[in-house]
Amino acid sequence: MKKSKKPNTRALKRRKKFLRGLRHFLLTPVLVCLLLFAVIFAISTPFLSDFYSIGSMFLQDSEPVYSHTYENIFTPSDNSGDTVNAEDVDYPSIDKQFGTLEIDNRGVDTKLFFGDGYVPLRNGAGVYAGSFIPGYGKTILVSGHNNTYFNGLKNVKKGDIVKIRTSYGNYKYRVTKTLIADADDKSTYDLSADKENLVMYTCYPFDELGLTEQRFFVYADKISGPQIVGIYE
């Protein structure tokens, strides 16, 4: 019994020594590191909300997308009826193509986008995001470049029919008048109008080189197309 006790004590001692060494080698640095985090966190607490605010200014939820391609949610529809349910309308987000705009025999036949930034105007005409989409019963403000997709507006006459096709319905508007106004003249359209009207505009004079300070407006009233119902339900 005595003989077998000695090696056990030695092994126990060796184990204790090993554990002590391990404690000093691993555990102590980890604990001190945690303590450092705690102390630095405590010191920086008064500034954390500022850091968080600044950080959220520079960061967004997802990675930014730099693609120049756009999404097309337009699929031709045969709905030219009187109404369409709001829940059947696929509401476009910025830079998405959601329809087409056409004026027969006037050289206007273009894709219609939501928003009037670089992507829409590179590829067609764009509905100003602060206005409305067809079927809302309000003002639709559409812009395009005078040397590209809206060059044909120069040929438009009173009484011409403007066709807008979307995935939820087809619309027709009759041109009531045209107007040349200063670019910063805000009286040229009324976004709070209670009847559906289409306002298309582009830079004026047409085919002039450079950035012009006047705009050419074409006004049209709705003659047919489904009204979106149940929007506020």
Next chain:
Amino acid sequence: MKKLFKKLSLKKVLYAVLTFILALCLIFGSLITILRITFFNGSFLSDTLNSSQYYNDLCVEIAENLSDLGDASGLDKSFFEGFVSEVLVRDDVQSYITDFYEGNPLKVNTSNFDESLQNALKKYIKTNHIKNVNDESLEYFSAKASRIYSNSIKIKYFSAVQDIIVNNTGLLTSLIVVLALISAAICVILIVTNAWKHKALRYIYTALSSAGLFLLILPICVFASGVIGHIAIMSRSLSDMYISILSTVLSDMIVISIVLIVVAVAVWVIHTRVRKKSAV
């Protein structure tokens, strides 16, 4: 015995506090050194831009923005193709960085760009026999093109921190020296005042390894969260540049942390040898 015990405990507490302060000095010293060799160093930004695709991407972006302006101004798509020279962009960005670190007003000199644009416009009007030209519209277009170019050359967000960087570079260097001296002094105190040298080395090991761990965990957490890729800048060139800078800063933190850990392990090896000798 009790008095001796109390004395020993107080000494231990003092050594623990010194170890903690040493770890803090090492952490802050490392962080300030990283700041000094990155954001507070003009050549760091130039080198980062040179080694990345920044100039190439920036040229493409400027050309796209000018092309949109051209669309709105009746110019053919081909007008701005190859118009923006990478050499010109590089020179203008470099002089912007120089002005930034010298504390000069941050203005982009667009005279070369303006001159090339006027020449190109004259040539375009002549070759295409364009008669519908209005000087005012053309002037408005040129001014806008110049503004697009100038805004693209400017490194966004940097102007906001120019004063901080220019006025505090010297302070940062002094802080590094002070923290290095404090760290050295603490090491000396630990070694000189400790009867058991291996114990002093163990305290130094603890400070080095915990500081190393601290500096290792932070960048790993940031990299793992993927937050760097979410910088809200709608310019690919700028976003890539900021990602590149932040990645370098975090990589530097990892390198420093590894150096600290390696030194700590070396100190541990010495500590075990010294302890064995003491035991003998």
